[in-house]
Amino acid sequence: MRNDQADDVDNRLFLKSVARALHVLEAFGRHPHPLSLREIAEAAGIDKSAAQRVAQTLLTLGYLERAGNDAGLLPGKALLDRSFDYLRTNPLIERAAPVLSQLRATARERVDLSLFDGTTIIYAMRLQSKRETFYATLAGRRIPTFSSSGGRACLARLDEAEARDIVERCDRQAQTQKTITDVDAVMDKVREARADGYACALEESLIGEIVLSAAVTDLAGRPLGAIHIAGSLAEWDEDDFRRRFAPHAIAAAKAL
Amino acid sequence: MRNDQADDVDNRLFLKSVARALHVLEAFGRHPHPLSLREIAEAAGIDKSAAQRVAQTLLTLGYLERAGNDAGLLPGKALLDRSFDYLRTNPLIERAAPVLSQLRATARERVDLSLFDGTTIIYAMRLQSKRETFYATLAGRRIPTFSSSGGRACLARLDEAEARDIVERCDRQAQTQKTITDVDAVMDKVREARADGYACALEESLIGEIVLSAAVTDLAGRPLGAIHIAGSLAEWDEDDFRRRFAPHAIAAAKAL
DNA sequence: AACGATCGTATCGCTAGTCGATACCATAGA
DNA sequence: TCTATGGTATCGACTAGCGATACGATCGTT
Known part of the structure; x- marks a missing residue:
């Protein structure tokens, strides 16, 4: 460990x-x-x-x-007090709060802010859309970097070697049948994200869910976290979703 | 302290x-x-x-x-991991999650679950409505028991002496001009809440905000927390708000 | 440049705070 | 009544941590 x-x-x-x-x-x-x-x-x-x-x-x-x-x-x-302190003292959260809620208002889909932490990312703020139950919507939840769109958006901001190292160190268990677990295949996705400016994951964490993310970086260009927009494949097909929301996600991330 | x-x-x-x-x-x-x-x-x-x-x-x-x-x-x-553990292991949260999100869907206003902790209550889950920015919507935030509707809903489930003791021990600073800080006046509100089965606070924490709460108790009848429904006075007047949402809040609290 | 203030970091001997074995007292089920 | 398992309490030995002190960097000031 x-x-x-x-x-x-x-x-x-x-x-x-x-x-x-x-x-x-x-x-x-x-x-x-x-x-x-x-x-x-x-x-x-x-x-x-x-x-x-x-x-x-x-x-x-x-x-x-x-x-x-x-x-x-x-x-x-x-413990809730301490995590509140964490959120309150984190300058990224402070800046992200208004941006996220505006993004939520325009996109009308679930919007999250996650923080990059090596082999996992951790949800810091979550603005749910309609239904959404359970722990999936709680702050503090961690998910693997390699299989989440937010994680890959962050990896795209690192150099090839560093990104690959993290992917290799991840516990690459498949969450769904669609989870990409092969290192090279993940790295392809990372390169794609680097080229596009955003990352996309289709049903890799949850069946029926499409998530699209843009990384937030510090002044030196290192990834701090990512902004996610998550939708249901029952309502969107992939291309529509990407076309519609990618610009918003990128703009929101750039605003931070 | x-x-x-x-x-x-x-x-x-x-x-x-x-x-x-x-x-x-x-x-x-x-x-x-x-x-x-x-x-x-x-x-x-x-x-x-x-x-x-x-x-x-x-x-x-x-x-x-x-x-x-x-x-x-x-x-x-x-620290986020630890608060996540707290939420995940708390049986009340587990039961409340689906109830809250359903309540959110029917009420279409902000819905919170707060936990009773003596002289303060602490927000554990928050389902925001539309705009809502900033820390006000973060889990882990504490507010005084005496001036919040959730706090008074909990006090209403204690006997007179115990409730009064807590009110007296609170740091009774006015949050707004409308905050009731006098012990006897607060106790009147508590008795009103006991009679009605729910508590209501008008602009006592935030100008323009009306909040209505029903307490959640354990099997012995001791208060564990409260379910809040919060609305804007720009959209509702007090009587309408009470009539419309009090039954929902009480029903949701009873379901736990 | 030399200065003083303030930062984070590192060292080390002494002692108070903690270790861990053990015992105690419930409650519950056999 | 006996045994298992829970939480609680005690106490001497020893080691982990205290706190004074010192060091190198980085500032802004004179």
Whole structure:
């Protein structure tokens, strides 16, 4: 999971106790249900005593809560405060908010802002369209870089070698039958995105869904994230969708 | 800010190092902009060395990031992962997701789910309507219990003494000219909400906005949160809004 | 250029904070 | 009643982290 262990070990400034506590919180990412002390200890690779101390601490600070039927522990509301801080302090989000909601108003389809983070991208803002249920529409969700249009839009802003390296390091599992998992085939798509100025993915994450993305970069041209427009193939065919929305996505991304 | 210090001190299980690290992250809630090491140290009440160690640790774990122009540190994307875990593991959110989006579809106004947390409530899910910009629409935002319709809907499910205690402990600053800050006046509103089965707030948080809320409770009848429907006074007058949406809000809350 | 202020980074000996084994007290099911 | 499993509490030993200090870079100022 972590290949910078080497750095950690020789880094005299690294606080193991802090890392332990965060590993406890991260355990709920892998086990999304109430956990007992013993389960926490196992998931975080610590003994029961350590888990007890960490849990008590996080509990009093609001980063953990007791599950309803005293059936264990769950993440706490304080985590929402911290992610709010993240969004509020991120200058990209600040600038993107009005642009996104205007884009949403003109496109009348689902609009997202995702952030580039190596082998995955993470949704930061989501403006849903009509139906749309469930976790798919929650901020904080991560999806693989290689198979998402937003991810490929970002890769297109990197040089060939760096992009290829990331694609190779991705966990390239097929999400649907249409997911492109071959490295060379993905790189073809990346080059296509580089040429077009936007990326497009057809049913690679979800059957029936077409997503089109334009990358947002910093002043140096490095990708920070991407703006997505997502539609349903029941209402659009690919060419129409591209023609209609690609200019909007590119313009919105350029505005940032 | 924290009156359980007494408990903390005599609790032998409380890990100070973990608390220190979290205080560092919380510093960005009070100072929403890039912070230098020295500023972090000040905000978290620790010395520069400690801040350095904590910052290095959080940096390598992704809970802090360097600001673009190496102008300091900012919260990191890992925080979004954790809030996603919170939302995903919270059974109320799971049940509420489909109900909310259906409510959004029928009401065609902004719909929110907030969670009751003592003197504040915190937005967990937000389905915006048309325009709506900025942070107002982000999950994780906290607003005072006493002046929000959602908060008062929750208070209405507590007994008189407990509700009054919370109102008194709130930081009762007026958000707008219309904010009701007097304890007795707030309690009148709470009693009204108890009688009606829903609460209503007129321009108490934002001028021109009317919000109507119904509380969601656990099996024991204790309030967990509230469902909000928010509209614009430019489009509705109070009576129409109440008549039209109160039944929907109550029904949606009851469905949970 | 030389200066002082302020930034991030690195070092190191001492001690207080944490570790981890262990015991305790519930509740629940056999 | 017994055993398994949950959360809670205790305590001596030892190590992880404290905090003072120092260093090199980068500024804007004089």
